[in-house]
Amino acid sequence: MNYFVNDKGYYGDFGGAYIPEMLYPNVEELRQNYLAKINEPDFQKEFHQLLKDYVGRPSPLYLAKRLSKKYGANIFLKREDLNHTGAHKINNTIGQILLAERLGKTRIIAETGAGQHGVATATVCALRGLECVVYMGEIDIERQAPNVARMKMLGAKVVPATSGSKTLKDATNEAMRDWVNNPVDTHYIIGSVVGPHPYPDMVSVFQSVISEETKKQLLEQTGSDQPDYVLACVGGGSNAMGMFYHFINDEGVQLIAVEAAGKGVGSGHSAATTALGKEGVLHGSRSILMQTTDGQVVEPFSISAGLDYPGIGPQHAHLFKTLRAKYVSITDEESLDAGLLCTQMEGIIPAIESAHALAYLEKMDFKGNENVVVCLSGRGDKDMDTYMKYFGL
Numbered sequence: 001m002n003y004f005v006n007d008k009g010y011y012g013d014f015g016g017a018y019i020p021e022m023l024y025p026n027v028e029e030l031r032q033n034y035l036a037k038i039n040e041p042d043f044q045k046e047f048h049q050l051l052k053d054y055v056g057r058p059s060p061l062y063l064a065k066r067l068s069k070k071y072g073a074n075i076f077l078k079r080e081d082l083n084h085t086g087a088h089k090i091n092n093t094i095g096q097i098l099l100a101e102r103l104g105k106t107r108i109i110a111e112t113g114a115g116q117h118g119v120a121t122a123t124v125c126a127l128r129g130l131e132c133v134v135y136m137g138e139i140d141i142e143r144q145a146p147n148v149a150r151m152k153m154l155g156a157k158v159v160p161a162t163s164g165s166k167t168l169k170d171a172t173n174e175a176m177r178d179w180v181n182n183p184v185d186t187h188y189i190i191g192s193v194v195g196p197h198p199y200p201d202m203v204s205v206f207q208s209v210i211s212e213e214t215k216k217q218l219l220e221q222t223g224s225d226q227p228d229y230v231l232a233c234v235g236g237g238s239n240a241m242g243m244f245y246h247f248i249n250d251e252g253v254q255l256i257a258v259e260a261a262g263k264g265v266g267s268g269h270s271a272a273t274t275a276l277g278k279e280g281v282l283h284g285s286r287s288i289l290m291q292t293t294d295g296q297v298v299e300p301f302s303i304s305a306g307l308d309y310p311g312i313g314p315q316h317a318h319l320f321k322t323l324r325a326k327y328v329s330i331t332d333e334e335s336l337d338a339g340l341l342c343t344q345m346e347g348i349i350p351a352i353e354s355a356h357a358l359a360y361l362e363k364m365d366f367k368g369n370e371n372v373v374v375c376l377s378g379r380g381d382k383d384m385d386t387y388m389k390y391f392g393l
């Protein structure tokens, strides 16, 4: 079984590039160049240097002793929360900005929902001195004021998307429109393993540093580079794909992807894509998405902004359909409780996204000595308002 992209841009039944004709030249330029450019020694050197000196990699693989005792297994946390800007998203934006420079681009655009990807993009644009325009739904701009301020301070222009529901999908449409109008000088940095080929593959390659490091660290700490389980939360699926990447062909490693059930899978307020979705086309690729019987995208819901997405990347759809990975879901309440537990047992306040992955440990049955790696995709500073309201702090 091939779990990676084929030369036509597909993962089994999923993937491809479903784009308007006007976008074809931009996407084609990227498709023809991305692998060659990424594999150049000079690119690899600069990418790894920045990951080390600017992002602070390798991120530690931390054996969480008290959680391990509680669950009866060795629980390792892959500390993406310690990265510069507080999450895994910077791994991807560093990679894409180096690629954009090598393609001669001088202007960067991005879409953002909660603003985390917008901040990661504005950060690398400041780092390299490139013009940065971030599209963000008007409603999200109101809801996420601190991230809007960060982007502005970093020198980015934040453009409100005022159509439709004034949220992420409308911001994505605006970014696409911008790219069509500026095909020569502009690169569009997509923030997850979604979008038309080659984005899902490109983003997963940049994020694969997570599992590359994990294997080395496990070997040092346990004597084997194969854990029994790896867990990660899934919005679009980039931290999960980075965490799974170098384990995908090790069939002895069980891959667990944790989606956001929101208020419950059957509640009408959920983002549990594999539980609720059907096959279809979203944001340029064929995948699984939440939709009505006549194919309209259903508005997703999760308390965690990063998981509030109606689809998953095409590689995830393939891992789901082939049963290579197990897809489960966790409710808002379960995730918040797991966030508090991790905070009080390990002294680590996780992002609510990452707390979804931690929450699934409660539902697993361990025999006693399994090695379990959980991707702690980000830190919880950005979520303090939500934690405070829920726990009455």
Ligand SMILES: *Cc1c(COP(=O)(O)O)cnc(C)c1O
Residues within 6 Å of the ligand: 087, 088, 089, 116, 191, 192, 193, 233, 234, 235, 236, 237, 238, 239, 240, 306, 307, 351, 353, 354, 377, 378, 379
């Ligand atoms: C954005 C984000 C996610 C969700 O995005 P993926 O592409 O699914 O990884 C998860 N965790 C954190 C901390 C995020 O900021």
